[in-house]
Amino acid sequence: MASIALKNVSKSFGGREVIASLDLQIERGELVVFVGPSGCGKSTLLRLIAGLEDVSSGQLLIDGRDATQLPPAWRGLSMVFQSYALYPHMSVRDNIAFPLKMARRDKETIERKVTEAARVLNLQDYLDRKPRELSGGQRQRVAIGRAIVREPVAFLFDEPLSNLDAALRVNMRMEIAELHRQLGATTIYVTHDQTEAMTLADRIVVLNAGRVEQIGPPLELYRRPATLFVAGFIGSPRMNLLGGAAASRYGAATIGIRPEHLSLSTSEGRWHGKVSLAEHLGSDTFVHVDVAGLGTIAARAAGDLDVRHGETLWLTPDESCLHRFDAQGRALAA
Amino acid sequence: MASTHTGATARLMLSPAVALLLLWMAVPLAMTLWYSLHDYQLLMPRGNDFVGLENYVYFLTDPAFFQSLANTFALLAGVLAITVIGGVGLALLLDRPMHGQGIVRLLVVSPFFVMPTVSALVWKNMFMNPVNGLFAWIAQVFGMRAIDWLAEAPLLSLTLMVAWGWLPFATLILLTALQSLDAEQKEAAEMDGANAFARFIHITLPHLARAIAVVILIQTIFLLSLFAEILVTTNGGPGTQSTNLAYLVYSQTLLRFDVGSASAGGMVAVVLANILAIFLMRLVGKNLER
Numbered sequence: 001m002a003s004i005a006l007k008n009v010s011k012s013f014g015g016r017e018v019i020a021s022l023d024l025q026i027e028r029g030e031l032v033v034f035v036g037p038s039g040c041g042k043s044t045l046l047r048l049i050a051g052l053e054d055v056s057s058g059q060l061l062i063d064g065r066d067a068t069q070l071p072p073a074w075r076g077l078s079m080v081f082q083s084y085a086l087y088p089h090m091s092v093r094d095n096i097a098f099p100l101k102m103a104r105r106d107k108e109t110i111e112r113k114v115t116e117a118a119r120v121l122n123l124q125d126y127l128d129r130k131p132r133e134l135s136g137g138q139r140q141r142v143a144i145g146r147a148i149v150r151e152p153v154a155f156l157f158d159e160p161l162s163n164l165d166a167a168l169r170v171n172m173r174m175e176i177a178e179l180h181r182q183l184g185a186t187t188i189y190v191t192h193d194q195t196e197a198m199t200l201a202d203r204i205v206v207l208n209a210g211r212v213e214q215i216g217p218p219l220e221l222y223r224r225p226a227t228l229f230v231a232g233f234i235g236s237p238r239m240n241l242l243g244g245a246a247a248s249r250y251g252a253a254t255i256g257i258r259p260e261h262l263s264l265s266t267s268e269g270r271w272h273g274k275v276s277l278a279e280h281l282g283s284d285t286f287v288h289v290d291v292a293g294l295g296t297i298a299a300r301a302a303g304d305l306d307v308r309h310g311e312t313l314w315l316t317p318d319e320s321c322l323h324r325f326d327a328q329g330r331a332l333a334a
Numbered sequence: 335m336a337s338t339h340t341g342a343t344a345r346l347m348l349s350p351a352v353a354l355l356l357l358w359m360a361v362p363l364a365m366t367l368w369y370s371l372h373d374y375q376l377l378m379p380r381g382n383d384f385v386g387l388e389n390y391v392y393f394l395t396d397p398a399f400f401q402s403l404a405n406t407f408a409l410l411a412g413v414l415a416i417t418v419i420g421g422v423g424l425a426l427l428l429d430r431p432m433h434g435q436g437i438v439r440l441l442v443v444s445p446f447f448v449m450p451t452v453s454a455l456v457w458k459n460m461f462m463n464p465v466n467g468l469f470a471w472i473a474q475v476f477g478m479r480a481i482d483w484l485a486e487a488p489l490l491s492l493t494l495m496v497a498w499g500w501l502p503f504a505t506l507i508l509l510t511a512l513q514s515l516d517a518e519q520k521e522a523a524e525m526d527g528a529n530a531f532a533r534f535i536h537i538t539l540p541h542l543a544r545a546i547a548v549v550i551l552i553q554t555i556f557l558l559s560l561f562a563e564i565l566v567t568t569n570g571g572p573g574t575q576s577t578n579l580a581y582l583v584y585s586q587t588l589l590r591f592d593v594g595s596a597s598a599g600g601m602v603a604v605v606l607a608n609i610l611a612i613f614l615m616r617l618v619g620k621n622l623e624r
Contacts, residue, residue: 052521073527085522089540099526146526
């Protein structure tokens, strides 16, 4: 287990800056999630830490020691790739044993560690199969197995769940969270899915166009987004962002209000409009209301609310939960 | 049943092609077999008597036969070794990003498009000639005696010429295979602590196994019937030092005008080629299953 620190780290590809100079301190045992839209530089940042790309400037410290110039294998990190990158001609056993073989560990140690990893990951029955004979979830587990047998100082996950179907994704997400609790290892996890980020992270790093928008625990990002981008990215369904007169009323360029902070009424309120869509999820109902001059506003209501397309609804924001942003997209103090 | 029906239709549709192919292959084979059992000499226009297996006895006890058999396999092994090992090496080099990649790849591939007779003559007259050849000049520069390649090491010379022609083919096949190797696999191995050599042995080489099997199979088919290069350079000599099976059959027919024993030789070559083919198909089949 190790702490990882990035000091003024930046990365350019042929003169084009993909990661602007950034500082980040990751504590021992922490699970940090890099999240952002595709092309925001989150995977590049992970590959910089892994050593698969060279940093253009700045320093990378692992446990306080400079690792900027170390080759990947010497950094003591393990990585789980998006494609799993299993070795197709090797059995599951050989795949998991590969890092140990490369480290020239003796046969007994390898056997013991592989068996142990297989037990933790429920892979005992598949050890002699080839990767192509496994399902997506099993392949994922083999990739994790290969990562844990080395006993790395930190784990790196590069969008590990993006190739799985929705149900399996939720399962594996829980398994990864459970594994992190068991091993207590420092973990960096990259995803474009804000739900994964919210559920897994101790701290989230939100990246946009190579810049850090905000760093903080999930709920802090949810409650106090520092920028317009974070406000729009974290939370599902998205926060309603309103500009123009509605915003200048509050002395802001843009105001944001989350769907759960709007109260609905059939008779009175601040804004009114026709229901364009009502999503009945059972526990909740998300109502999309077309408000003249403001656009479509989403609001959360109780699951038993009976509204239909075309009905008129009134919406009133809870002003204590209003987010205000200036013209540059920075949050204004409440 | 629809599937039986389609199966029958499919067979019907395929039958003309299969019949043509069968005719194309079966008739010459049958004729060769027929001639091989008869005393058929072009220089002695008497009746072609049935002689049983006498032609085979004559061909198989010819001292040139064992030499040509050994030469056939020596050429095959030499060329395969050079092209596979050299091909993997060249493919690894060409896979790296560099300036003028397109031009370099084109140049590397070009020997494959030179006709075997032309390339063999160029090698014979411009490189290996003991008086005017480039190799002789290089030897002289270093004050050494010029080597008469085709006289002193005819089999080695032929191996070099043929390997030069086939190296681009192997390189091309192996390069395309190399390009289909998942970059994340290499990176994963790098993170798992494998150095460049270990990555080559454990990741790259197993990935190339199938392509190597294909290269070996295709080259074997062509190299067993190697002929043009021998004809225009050594003529099988000196003596029979560079005669392979195909050339021996040729010399029986068109130099000694003995069609009977040449046909027997042809049949022997067919049997040998089939024995080799069985092993090769096993090798390739095992690799294609993956």
